Amino acid sequence: MLQNIFFGLSLGAVYSLIAVGFALVFNILKFSNFSHGGVMSFTAYAGYLAYILLFDGKITGVTMFVAVVLVAALVGAVTAVGIERVGFRRLRRNQAPVIYYFISSITLGILLENIITIFASSNFYSYPVFFSSSNIQIFGTSFSIADFVTLLFSCVALGLLLFVLYRTKLGLGVRTVSFDVNTASLMGIDADRVVMATFAMSGALGGISGVFLGMNYSLYPQLGQLVVKGFIASVIGGLGNITGAVIGAFLLGIVEVGLIGMVGSGLMPACVFVVMLVFLLVRPQGIAGKIVQEKA
Amino acid sequence: MNAITTTSCGLLEVSSLSKSFGGVRAVCDFSFNAQPGEIVGIIGPNGAGKTTAFNLVTGVYAPDKGSVKLDGVELSGLRQDVIARAGIGRTFQNIRLFKGLTVLENVMTASDPYAPYGFFSAILALPGKRKADREAADKAREYLNMVGLGGMEDARPESLPYGLQRKLELARALAIRPKVILLDEPAAGLNPSEVRDFIELVRRLHERFNFTIVFIEHRMEVVMNLSHKLFVLSFGKLLASGDPETVRRNPEVIEAYIGEEE
Numbered sequence: 001m002l003q004n005i006f007f008g009l010s011l012g013a014v015y016s017l018i019a020v021g022f023a024l025v026f027n028i029l030k031f032s033n034f035s036h037g038g039v040m041s042f043t044a045y046a047g048y049l050a051y052i053l054l055f056d057g058k059i060t061g062v063t064m065f066v067a068v069v070l071v072a073a074l075v076g077a078v079t080a081v082g083i084e085r086v087g088f089r090r091l092r093r094n095q096a097p098v099i100y101y102f103i104s105s106i107t108l109g110i111l112l113e114n115i116i117t118i119f120a121s122s123n124f125y126s127y128p129v130f131f132s133s134s135n136i137q138i139f140g141t142s143f144s145i146a147d148f149v150t151l152l153f154s155c156v157a158l159g160l161l162l163f164v165l166y167r168t169k170l171g172l173g174v175r176t177v178s179f180d181v182n183t184a185s186l187m188g189i190d191a192d193r194v195v196m197a198t199f200a201m202s203g204a205l206g207g208i209s210g211v212f213l214g215m216n217y218s219l220y221p222q223l224g225q226l227v228v229k230g231f232i233a234s235v236i237g238g239l240g241n242i243t244g245a246v247i248g249a250f251l252l253g254i255v256e257v258g259l260i261g262m263v264g265s266g267l268m269p270a271c272v273f274v275v276m277l278v279f280l281l282v283r284p285q286g287i288a289g290k291i292v293q294e295k296a
Numbered sequence: 297m298n299a300i301t302t303t304s305c306g307l308l309e310v311s312s313l314s315k316s317f318g319g320v321r322a323v324c325d326f327s328f329n330a331q332p333g334e335i336v337g338i339i340g341p342n343g344a345g346k347t348t349a350f351n352l353v354t355g356v357y358a359p360d361k362g363s364v365k366l367d368g369v370e371l372s373g374l375r376q377d378v379i380a381r382a383g384i385g386r387t388f389q390n391i392r393l394f395k396g397l398t399v400l401e402n403v404m405t406a407s408d409p410y411a412p413y414g415f416f417s418a419i420l421a422l423p424g425k426r427k428a429d430r431e432a433a434d435k436a437r438e439y440l441n442m443v444g445l446g447g448m449e450d451a452r453p454e455s456l457p458y459g460l461q462r463k464l465e466l467a468r469a470l471a472i473r474p475k476v477i478l479l480d481e482p483a484a485g486l487n488p489s490e491v492r493d494f495i496e497l498v499r500r501l502h503e504r505f506n507f508t509i510v511f512i513e514h515r516m517e518v519v520m521n522l523s524h525k526l527f528v529l530s531f532g533k534l535l536a537s538g539d540p541e542t543v544r545r546n547p548e549v550i551e552a553y554i555g556e557e558e
Contacts, residue, residue, distance in 0.1 A: 168429075169404075169429065169432070172397070172401060172404060172405055173405070175394075175396065175397060175401075176394050176397065176405040178396075179394045179395065179396050179397070180392060180394060182356065182376075183388070183392045183394070184394075184405065185375070185376040185377040185380070186354055186356070186376050186377075186380055186386060187380060187385075187405055187406035187468060187471075187472060188377050188380035188381045188406060188472045189377055189405065189406075190377045191377065
């Protein structure tokens with residue numbers, strides 16, 4: 001039982017990274033950025049390549065894990081910024097309707113997957129094993145070290161993000177632009193740079209989640225389609241709301257683990273989508289919807 | 297803030313500005329100027345193109361034709377954030393505050409746009425940066441005190457009465473350290489005592505910063521009390537200009553505007 005809850009939390013932590021990366025962009029440009037999935041696939045491969053080409057045999061264990069995560073985060077940030085330049089900046093200049101962003105993001109996501117398939121084939125690769133002993137004993141129950149590290153790293157990344165958003169000038173810029181781009185520009189804020197920084201943060205989170213996904217599910221080009229989990233968490237939590245996304249993601253993780261126990265892993269995804277449908281129909285503003293209303 | 301005191305700062309020259317939306321000529325060949333430190337009023341009937349003129353000056357729209365020069369530097373065609381940083385601040389006819397931020401944060405969004413948004417320094421929270429953050433907050437508090445909003449730093453702008461929201465917009469506009477400040481109907485929606493209070497506030501700020509002020513206003517009390525010079529806009533075109541008394545007596549102006557208002 002305790003083990004399951006812990007597994008749920010760790011799963012929720014990965015989902016929350018995805019959901020927050022997703023919510024950051026939604027917050028500022030008001031569309032669901034499905035290219036985030038492409039970024040996650042891409043960074044998962046980048047982390048794997050970094051391991052093979054740079055780190056293999058030189059460093060081990062936690063050091064290597066940290067190095068791979070950092071490379072993936074960096075690649076994610078750069079990729080997301082590139083995606084913004086290619087796919088969205090022109091749309092913003094032309095003040096295009098939101099649906100164009102949406103289509104552009106799906107296109108770019110699929111494009112990234114296909115590029116990966118060209119260079120890496122559609123084979124499955126198994127991610128390096130970072131931690132030699134797979135379990136630790138706490139209070140007589142054994143916990144997986146990978147889950148433990150996942151949870152720890154996700155929380156650190158989220159904490160860092162919240163710090164930037166609420167305690168720095170950059171964060172203030174992001175929040176300002178998300179309320180009203182036009183007025184923000186008239187107050188001298190360079191909206192292009194703020195949007196770029198937002199994509200960089202979103203991409204870095206996508207990179208970290210990419211590595212975790214690779215560790216959990218092995219590596220394949222469509223790995224990033226797990227972005228749907230982040231999307232579901234965002235909908236449950238309230239689209240565009242960072243706190244809501246985190247809450248939604250942890251709930252989703254625990255519910256999924258619970259459902260596997262109750263209905264089995266085959267039926268679980270269907271049940272999750274039913275839950276999401278119910279949320280869309282009954283409470284489209286999500287769990288945190290009320291709070292967003294008050295803030296906005 | 298030392299640059300503001302030199303005489304060459306705040307010279308706004310707008311010449312033959314034109315803008316059409318579809319077939320509608322919103323602003324047509326409109327020229328006006330403001331000398332450094334001058335307070336200039338723009339009046340005209342509703343729909344005359346006054347706010348459009350402001351939007352053209354601040355870069356919200358690119359003009360079809362014409363130029364906007366601040367201290368001799370051409371600004372038309374530049375991005376709105378660049379124009380703002382060049383020294384043109386503004387407020388809005390329909391108050392546009394950031395409702396999700398606190399009163400203090402609203403002012404801080406605009407304060408010191410010159411400070412870089414360094415990503416890594418933001419994450420690393422370097423000591424120098426923390427000091428800069430504190431200074432930015434202090435500065436923002438100072439602007440709030442100037443407009444009489446001291447002590448309301450943590451309030452949400454939407455919870456403030458209308459008159460105070462107007463003052464908050466003013467404080468935010470001050471924070472970009474403008475050479476020229478554009479006020480779009482700053483007294484709209486204020487009651488008579490708030491209007492008198494507002495005129496006093498603008499005078500005080502003008503004395504303190506000696507910046508150039510251009511404002512759009514319908515209230516004659518404000519127009520006659522504040523402006524050194526008036527420009528009258530009607531159907532997108534300049535109808536008359538000059539000192540307030542002369543303009544007030546101009547029969548064309550009375551027919552187009554003042555006559556119907558009072």
